[in-house]
Amino acid sequence: MNKPLRRIAIFCGLLVLALLIRDNWIQYVQADSLKTDSKNRRVAIERYGTPRGDIIVDGKAITGSAATKGTDYKYKRTWKNGEMWAPVTGYSSQIIGASQLESLEDGILTGNDDRLFFRNTLDMVTGKKKEGGSVVTTLNAAAQKAAFEGLGDKKGAVAAIDPQTGAILALASTPSYDPSTFAGISSKDSKTFQKLDKDSDKPMLNRALRETYPPGSTFKVVTAAAALENDAVTDIDAKTDSPDPYQLPDTKTNLTNEHGVCKNATIRYALEQSCNTVFAKLSNTVGNEKMREQSEKFGFNESELDIPVRAAESVYPEDNRPQNAMAGIGQASNRATPLQMAMVASAVANDGELMKPYMVDQLRASNLDVIESHDSEPLSQAVSPETAQKLQEMMETVVKTGTGTNAQIDGVTVGGKTGTAQHGVDNKEKPYAWFISYAKLSDGSSPVAVAVVVEDGSANRGDISGGGLAAPIAKSVMQAVINSKK
Amino acid sequence: MSSTTNTSTQHTSTIGAIGTPSRRNTELALLAFAVVIPVFAYVNVGLALNDQVPAGLAAYGIGLGVMATIGHLVVRKFAPYADPLMLPLATLLNGLGLVAIWRLDQSERLQLSKTYVEASPRQLLYSAMGVALFIVVLIFLKDHRVLQRYTYISMAASLVLLMLPLVPGLGLDVFGAKIWISIAGFTIQPGEFAKIVIAVFFAGYLMVKRDALALASRRFMGLYLPRGRDLGPILVVWAMSILILVFETDLGTSLLFFGMFVIMLYVATERTSWIVFGLLMSAVGAVGVASFEIHVQQRVQAWLDPMGEWELSKTVLGHSAQSMEALWAFGSGGTLGTGLGQGNSDLIGFAANSDFILATFGEELGLAGVMAILLLYGLIVERGIRTALAARDPFGKLLAVGLSGAFGLQVFVVAGGVMGLIPLTGMTLPFVAYGGSSVIANWALIGILLRISDTARRPAPSPAPNPDAEMTQVVRP
Numbered sequence: 001m002n003k004p005l006r007r008i009a010i011f012c013g014l015l016v017l018a019l020l021i022r023d024n025w026i027q028y029v030q031a032d033s034l035k036t037d038s039k040n041r042r043v044a045i046e047r048y049g050t051p052r053g054d055i056i057v058d059g060k061a062i063t064g065s066a067a068t069k070g071t072d073y074k075y076k077r078t079w080k081n082g083e084m085w086a087p088v089t090g091y092s093s094q095i096i097g098a099s100q101l102e103s104l105e106d107g108i109l110t111g112n113d114d115r116l117f118f119r120n121t122l123d124m125v126t127g128k129k130k131e132g133g134s135v136v137t138t139l140n141a142a143a144q145k146a147a148f149e150g151l152g153d154k155k156g157a158v159a160a161i162d163p164q165t166g167a168i169l170a171l172a173s174t175p176s177y178d179p180s181t182f183a184g185i186s187s188k189d190s191k192t193f194q195k196l197d198k199d200s201d202k203p204m205l206n207r208a209l210r211e212t213y214p215p216g217s218t219f220k221v222v223t224a225a226a227a228l229e230n231d232a233v234t235d236i237d238a239k240t241d242s243p244d245p246y247q248l249p250d251t252k253t254n255l256t257n258e259h260g261v262c263k264n265a266t267i268r269y270a271l272e273q274s275c276n277t278v279f280a281k282l283s284n285t286v287g288n289e290k291m292r293e294q295s296e297k298f299g300f301n302e303s304e305l306d307i308p309v310r311a312a313e314s315v316y317p318e319d320n321r322p323q324n325a326m327a328g329i330g331q332a333s334n335r336a337t338p339l340q341m342a343m344v345a346s347a348v349a350n351d352g353e354l355m356k357p358y359m360v361d362q363l364r365a366s367n368l369d370v371i372e373s374h375d376s377e378p379l380s381q382a383v384s385p386e387t388a389q390k391l392q393e394m395m396e397t398v399v400k401t402g403t404g405t406n407a408q409i410d411g412v413t414v415g416g417k418t419g420t421a422q423h424g425v426d427n428k429e430k431p432y433a434w435f436i437s438y439a440k441l442s443d444g445s446s447p448v449a450v451a452v453v454v455e456d457g458s459a460n461r462g463d464i465s466g467g468g469l470a471a472p473i474a475k476s477v478m479q480a481v482i483n484s485k486k
Numbered sequence: 487m488s489s490t491t492n493t494s495t496q497h498t499s500t501i502g503a504i505g506t507p508s509r510r511n512t513e514l515a516l517l518a519f520a521v522v523i524p525v526f527a528y529v530n531v532g533l534a535l536n537d538q539v540p541a542g543l544a545a546y547g548i549g550l551g552v553m554a555t556i557g558h559l560v561v562r563k564f565a566p567y568a569d570p571l572m573l574p575l576a577t578l579l580n581g582l583g584l585v586a587i588w589r590l591d592q593s594e595r596l597q598l599s600k601t602y603v604e605a606s607p608r609q610l611l612y613s614a615m616g617v618a619l620f621i622v623v624l625i626f627l628k629d630h631r632v633l634q635r636y637t638y639i640s641m642a643a644s645l646v647l648l649m650l651p652l653v654p655g656l657g658l659d660v661f662g663a664k665i666w667i668s669i670a671g672f673t674i675q676p677g678e679f680a681k682i683v684i685a686v687f688f689a690g691y692l693m694v695k696r697d698a699l700a701l702a703s704r705r706f707m708g709l710y711l712p713r714g715r716d717l718g719p720i721l722v723v724w725a726m727s728i729l730i731l732v733f734e735t736d737l738g739t740s741l742l743f744f745g746m747f748v749i750m751l752y753v754a755t756e757r758t759s760w761i762v763f764g765l766l767m768s769a770v771g772a773v774g775v776a777s778f779e780i781h782v783q784q785r786v787q788a789w790l791d792p793m794g795e796w797e798l799s800k801t802v803l804g805h806s807a808q809s810m811e812a813l814w815a816f817g818s819g820g821t822l823g824t825g826l827g828q829g830n831s832d833l834i835g836f837a838a839n840s841d842f843i844l845a846t847f848g849e850e851l852g853l854a855g856v857m858a859i860l861l862l863y864g865l866i867v868e869r870g871i872r873t874a875l876a877a878r879d880p881f882g883k884l885l886a887v888g889l890s891g892a893f894g895l896q897v898f899v900v901a902g903g904v905m906g907l908i909p910l911t912g913m914t915l916p917f918v919a920y921g922g923s924s925v926i927a928n929w930a931l932i933g934i935l936l937r938i939s940d941t942a943r944r945p946a947p948s949p950a951p952n953p954d955a956e957m958t959q960v961v962r963p
Binding site: 001002003004005006007008009012013015016018019020022023024026027028030031032033034035037039040041042045072124 | 753817860861875883898902
């Protein structure tokens with residue numbers, strides 16, 4: 001009977017071997033995909049099982065973690081002044097999931113990032129509990145506050161950039177929401193989210209990054225840049241050949257001006273008084289192709305602008321001649337995000353060089369070791385330094401004596417451009433008030449460029465103007481940045 | 487047949503050689519590890535969960551130590567030549583099982599469940615009862631051949647045990663499987679005990695009938711086909727397995743009994759044809775039953791598509807998320823595991839500490855830990871078969887291989903089911919899983935194997951002075 005016994009012994013050995021192979025399959029080969037399966041509840045437990053790392057502004061955390069009574073999710077996310085910071089951080093909700101920075105930097109915030117592996121292994125050996133790292137942003141708390149409070153009850157958005165580095169200093173959007181109100185997992189959290197999601201005022205829309213608007217007259221800066229770069233205009237103080245009213249090419253439609261004496265006006269005067277006729281004609285002279293090229297140098301038509309949260313694509317499309325002429329005054333199918341218009345102002349302020357905007361300065365481990373650090377990098381040379389110089393002169397005239405006087409700051413040179421963008425069928429809807437500007441210190445350096453848009457639904461139609469509604473907000477944001485530099 | 491006799495004679499002479507070491511000290515040293523390792527694991531869980539050494543440490547350590555010591559002393563006294571590995575292996579697995587069950591008792595998630603009971607004190611009691619039965623077996627079963635007398639009583643007893651869960655008012659239906667009975671508040675799984683009793687019956691029956699089954703056959707296409715009337719017993723056992731499957735909807739027990747019978751039949755007759763028949767019949771039986779039994783179909787479905795079943799379980803009653811949850815537990819453990827007490831295997835929910843307990847080891851001790859545990863089981867099985875090889879009597883051989891084979895099959899069926907290698911069947915992982923019947927019956931099983939191995943390795947008694955000795959001297963070549 002021993003021969004079959006030996007065979008049974010081998011058979012039993014094979015059974016064990018089969019189990020061992022299967023075990024290697026699920027615990028080694030497939031381990032990672034099983035472990036990170038989004039339906040595997042451990043993923044969420046991990047995210048909320050330990051205090052989440054913080055998002056830092058000016059050395060202070062703008063987020064936090066609160067212990068909860070739940071068995072699965074021990075901590076939930078909290079925000080300090082969540083409404084103000086929501087456009088920067090996004091949300092991190094146990095029941096909904098995460099968005100924006102909270103989602104993109106989740107690995108660092110939970111402490112699961114691969115770059116923390118060695119540290120985590122070391123902690124495991126020494127018995128230290130795993131902690132999330134922190135995300136250090138480039139934002140300026142004072143500027144953000146000025147932007148958020150400046151917008152107040154109005155619908156709108158503010159984006160502010162440091163022209164020399166591309167660092168984002170303020171990113172506000174109103175009406176906003178407090179992500180703390182649905183950070184948990186209860187049905188109340190769920191209901192709050194549903195309500196916010198369905199709100200017709202779209203509080204969860206990040207207008208500064210994710211909404212595109214007709215740029216209106218602020219786009220005239222881009223048109224002026226294209227005209228100067230393509231030698232349609234060489235001297236900003238020379239008379240242009242511009243009729244008033246201007247008949248749009250290939251049409252019988254006459255374009256007029258809101259104010260100013262625009263017939264044959266110089267380009268400096270045309271920008272100061274926001275002459276539609278001059279810039280529509282210039283756009284037509286430069287042509288659709290060159291206009292598009294110039295816009296793209298400023299960042300238009302880029303569908304993957306990640307800061308690291310992806311911004312919506314600002315567009316300057318291929319178009320026929322009349323549409324292209326209208327696009328030259330920002331009133332056709334070209335659209336821009338507030339971030340995009342801030343980039344335009346920043347490129348002008350930075351002598352024509354456009355820096356890539358970014359809002360995460362450093363990723364840090366829980367012991368403050370820097371895991372990753374952002375180096376500012378140029379995105380393009382939008383215009384030549386000479387052109388930039390001329391644009392600066394013109395924009396400074398706008399603030400000194402033109403439509404943008406509300407943005408003047410004592411002791412600081414401010415360049416800007418107002419805009420009042422018509423929209424809706426037959427332009428019946430209440431227009432958007434725009435203002436883009438930059439500040440220049442006495443040493444010639446420019447610490448801030450800003451774009452403000454107010455889509456105001458409450459004021460009288462006549463009152464809505466970039467200079468009246470948007471410029472004061474831009475001014476206080478610039479002031480806040482300058483004060484914090486001192 | 488003659489060759490077999492020859493080899494067994496040779497074995498008898500080698501194993502029976504004077505001076506075989508008893509190996510009891512080896513066993514003692516191994517037992518020390520088998521107690522210390524679970525104690526460390528217990529401390530580890532306590533530190534991981536509450537940052538402190540668990541309060542019950544002394545009681546647990548002493549309890550496990552005392553059980554092991556008494557077991558060892560009894561073996562030393564009553565079965566001095568028994569295999570030195572099996573007692574330490576069983577103790578280690580039992581100890582680790584207790585730690586895992588205690589760890590799951592601490593789970594807040596499971597504590598919220600309506601069916602929660604604190605399982606570890608009960609399991610400790612069951613383990614003590616198991617070791618007690620182990621001791622009783624060793625003390626009172628002086629020679630395993632005594633069991634041979636109870637061949638047909640065993641058959642009757644095993645049938646009764648298997649039918650008990652079907653008795654109205656006694657049997658319980660737990661999530662579709664009817665393998666439990668309830669007596670005085672305790673639930674018992676008679677199948678676990680039937681496993682041993684039926685092995686006794688098979689061994690006794692096959693020992694008597696092996697020649698008839700092996701020799702009276704016709705040769706056909708290279709296979710020895712048994713005579714029709716000799717097919718009787720295998721058909722009866724097959725029918726019984728099918729009945730268990732149909733009425734108790736218990737795939738595991740059914741497979742276990744039939745597999746055990748085929749193994750023992752093959753060993754008894756040395757005819758490969760029986761294996762072929764066995765495999766054919768189990769295939770026919772399984773496919774046949776699966777074609778109309780919804781419970782079996784569901785298990786197969788969950789095996790083929792655990793994720794789909796998981797999705798369904800969120801909305802449709804009667805579907806189970808457990809297969810997928812178990813896979814996630816294994817996957818999340820990875821190579822080295824999260825460390826004891828730091829995993830989330832309690833997400834499996836119901837039966838996390840019984841049928842699915844291997845997933846807890848998988849998540850918290852990782853691939854390394856599970857492979858170690860599987861190898862421990864492999865060692866027990868192979869030591870059991872080694873005992874069968876060493877045994878000098880056919881009954882002992884058959885009983886030892888039957889018990890070890892059944893043990894091995896059970897481990898394969900439950901571990902393979904939990905890891906998604908084969909469809910899941912409701913069975914317990916011997917010694918580790920929570921369940922009184924399983925622990926007690928398996929301790930008895932180890933007791934019987936130790937008894938057989940003691941008999942096998944015991945030096946032949948020095949021949950009594952025989953007046954005829956000189957006259958019957960054999961001259962060997």
